[in-house]
Amino acid sequence: MKHFDEIFELAADGYGIVTAAQAREIGVTTGELSRWCATGKLMRRGHGVYKLTQWVPTPRDVFAEAVALVGDEGFLWGESVLSMHALALVDPRAVTVATPKRVRRKLPAWVKTVSAPENAKTTFYEGIPSQCVADAIEACKGSVMTERLIEATKHAQAEGLITSNEHERLMKELS
Incomplete structure (x- = not known):
């Protein structure tokens, strides 16, 4: 049961999600993960x-799970970032x-x-890899109405998600 306690701690830090790679790092085998799925402690959401x-x-x-399903180097993009922070009143059908x-x-x-551009700046918001x-x-x-993006910019600055310089730059570009 010691291994499951470690898996639980990992998953608790990752919105209930744990990957097979994370499990291997702490010495948990694929067989143990399968057994925990069979007994109802875990459910398989996708490959690994x-x-x-x-x-x-x-x-x-949902955002943490989407990134985990895509793989190690994945990160939230575009409207999904705005949706996660409740900015711009977007509710995309799919997490990008x-x-x-x-x-x-x-x-x-x-x-x-989507393919990530080589110069994409990424960060972590609440432990989830994301585009800035x-x-x-x-x-x-x-793809999103300009008025909504202007409001999103104002809210993002008020919440400390963007700097003053970024706020000024975005307001000029959106006006």
């Missing part, structure tokens, strides 16, 4: 991605995850992948 069955959901779970690698695994319909908010606002030009 597991979720605790006894988990109180949070609003950010950018990755520099080609993703060959089968993903659920609610996860969309300022870059996400800029990436949404043309």
Whole structure:
């Protein structure tokens, strides 16, 4: 049971999600993960991605799960970043995850992948790899109404998600 306690701690830090790679790092075998799925402690969500069955959901779970399903180098992109922070009144049908690698695994319909540009700046928001908010606002030009992006810029600065310089730059670009 010691291994499951360690898996639970890992998953608790990752919105109920644990990957097979994380499990291997602490000495948990694939067989143990399969056994815990069979007994109902974990549920398999995708290739190498597991979720605790006894988990109180949070609003950010879907974002953490989407990034985990895409793989190691994936990060939230565009409208999904704005949605996670409740900016610009966006509610995309799919969570968009950018990755520099080609993703060959089968993903659920609610996860969309895009190629990550080489110069993409990334960060972590609440432990979830993500495109920087300022870059996400800029990436949404043309797909989200300008008025909503202006409001998102104001809210992002008020919440400390973007700097004053980024705020000024975005306001000039959006006006």
